[in-house]
Amino acid sequence: MEELMLENNKLHGSLFGWLEEMKNLSSLDLSNNSLVGPIPTGIGRLSNLQWLDLSYNSLQGVISEAHFANLSKLVELTLSSNSLTIDVDQYWIPPFPPLYPRRGHPSILGQLPLLPLFPAWLRWQMQIDDLNLSNTSIADSIPEWFWNLSFSSVDLSHNQITVLDLSNNNLANEIPSSIGSLSSLTLLHLNNNNFYGELPLELRHCNNLLFLDLSNNKLTGGIPRWIRENLQDLVILQLRSNMFVGEIPPELARLAYLQFLDLAHNNLTGSVPDSFGNFSAMISHTIHNYDGKAFTVDESNFTDFDYNNNLLVVIQGKEYQYSTTMYLLKIVDLSENNLSGQIPKEIVALVLLRSLNLSGNHLNGMIPELIGDMHSLESLDLSLNELQGAIPQSLSALTFLNYLNLSYNNLSGRIPTGNQLSTLNNPSIYIGNTYLCGPPTGKNCTENETMPNDVGDDYPDGSESAWPYLSIGLGFVAGFWSVCGILIFKESWSSIYFQMIDKLYDKLYVMIVISLRRLNRKMHG
Incomplete structure (x- = not known):
């Protein structure tokens, strides 16, 4: 037979x-x-x-x-x-x-x-x-x-597979809900594909994930708040170049081990959460996790990040591939979104952060005064925003800083000097800020130019020292309009009166200018 x-x-x-x-x-x-x-x-x-x-x-x-x-x-x-x-x-x-x-x-x-x-x-x-290799007890990584x-x-569900790399393919459609059955996954690469739709809720069952890279797809919807509750071991979260919308969940800052967060090139709105000053892995080498246990972060904690796990990182506008030194990455990139509001002053607590990129948003207000406390910063990009006021002098304390971009804001005043800032002498760093002066812009800070940092010793905010001159101006305006009503109806008086006012105005203007120059010389020794 x-x-x-x-x-x-x-x-x-x-x-x-x-x-x-x-x-x-x-x-x-x-x-x-x-x-x-x-x-x-x-x-x-x-x-x-x-x-x-x-x-x-x-x-x-x-x-x-x-x-x-x-x-x-x-x-x-x-x-x-x-x-x-x-x-x-x-x-x-x-x-x-x-x-x-x-x-x-x-x-x-x-x-x-x-x-x-x-x-x-x-x-x-x-x-x-x-x-179909589902439910076959595989507890291995998938070979190259x-x-x-x-x-x-391919069906690899209901196993204990620990590395899954599907990056750089032409995979499309939504991320299948069956991904949740790979509960032992520690590393998931789905970047550089054509996935669309929202993140499947079932992904929360992959609660052993350390590394999640979904960058360069067409994913939509909001960034789920359940990431904090269900993916508590995340070290690297890469969601750049998608179409995510809505506000950034402040709960992300409660991920004890997170030290690489890239949400750049999306459609996120709202403000940078104040809680972003609480990333434990970017504050101290000793981390207290969600169980309250303390441990020290070093290369030994990254044994799951083997040589086959590459991460594409964008720093200073250039792309780099990291693999064996991935444990060194401490990065926050929120660039090219629609974020607004001020840079939270709490962010200066991230003393281990190496790269901060907030460029291409609508951030306003002033650069945090104590930004110099972030002493590990090597790259800082705040360009293409609506930031105002003076550049903090503390910026010169960033001794590791080798890349700085503050261009195209509304910053004003004298550019700080000293230490590492002296080596960053490219004028393009400050271009697009009309009211900045001093090296390396080539624009001199003239005597009669009011500088945000030029304040008296008695009044640090400069408000009271300028009050006498402001009083003169206000008194002039009040006196002027107190008689304007009469002059409108008394033509015979008006010509004589306004000739007198013109002469008085000229004298008053000269007096104020001379007084301000003297005050400026006094404050600068």
């Missing part, structure tokens, strides 16, 4: 005593029956077997290399929905050629409990269309060669 097709019946019993004797079999379909017991190793002697389907039975036991010993013609194998375990050497090379589909049906191999390691023998199965196989669909 060459073909035996007994699928979809109520057959019971075992395969022992008869199957291994059918040496001419080329096709065998016993699927969807009630067969029990192990598969005999003698099946490996059926050298003519091409099509084998034993799925949806109650078979159990171990399948070893002996079961496939002489199956050199096998092109389709389906063993799913049994209680079988495959136990072959990790580097075993099967004797059969790549499995092909039959009669338009995709070749399916799956739902077999495997050893914890990913089955390396799949490497030579280049023609599998539909690969796996992505060279040509699949129409």
Whole structure:
């Protein structure tokens, strides 16, 4: 007999005593029956077997290399929905050629409990269309060669897979809700694809995630608040270059281990949360996690970030790939959104932060006065906003700063000097701020120019020292309008009066200018 097709019946019993004797079999379909017991190793002697389907039975036991010993013609194998375990050497090379589909049906191999390691023998199965390895006890990372196989669909759900990299493909549609079944995932790369829609709620079940990169897709909706509650171990969160909307959840700052946050190039609105001064991993090397336990962060905490895990980082307008030194990254990038309001003064508490980019928003108010406390900053970009006032002198205390961009704001006054700022002498740093003066702008701070930092010793905010001159001006205006009503109706008086006022105004103006110059010289020694 060459073909035996007994699928979809109520057959019971075992395969022992008869199957291994059918040496001419080329096709065998016993699927969807009630067969029990192990598969005999003698099946490996059926050298003519091409099509084998034993799925949806109650078979159990171990399948070893002996079961496939002489199956050199096998092109389709389906063993799913049994209680079988495959136990072959990790580097075993099967004797059969790549499995092909039959009669338009995709070749399916799956739902077999495997050893914890990913089955390396799949490497030579280049023609599998539909690969189902769900619920197979894999507790390994997915190897690089796996992505060279040509699949129409892959099901790896209900395993303990710890690395999943699907980046840089042409994957589209919404992120499937089945992603939530990969509860053991620690690293997930879905960046540089065409995923759209909102983040699936099921992603919250991946509560072992350390690394989440969804950048450069077309994802929409808001950034979920459940990230804080369910993904508490996140170290790296990369969501840049999508279409996320709404406000930034302040709860993100309660992620104890988060040290890389990139939300750039989205459509986020609202303000920068005040809570962003509370990122534990950017404040201290010793972190108190959500259980209250303290531990020190160093390279040893990044053992899951192996050499195969790359992160594309944009710093100073340039792209860099990080892998082995990923533990050094302490970055906040909120650039190119629609954020408004002031830069929260609380953010200066992030003393371990290396790069801060808030450019391309609508931020206003002043640069936090104590920004110099962020002594680890190497890159600071506040350009293309609506910031006002003076540049804090404390900026010169940032001794590691090698990139600074404050261009295209409404900043004014004398540019601070000293220390590291002396080496950042490119005028483009300050371009687009009309009222800034001093090196390296090439614009002198003249004596009669009111500078925000030029205040008296007695009145640090400068308000009371200017009061006498303001009083003179107000008195002049009040006196002027007190008689204007009369003059409107008394033409004979008006010409004489206004001639007198012109002379008085000229004298008063000269007196105020001279007084301000003297005050300015006095304050500058």
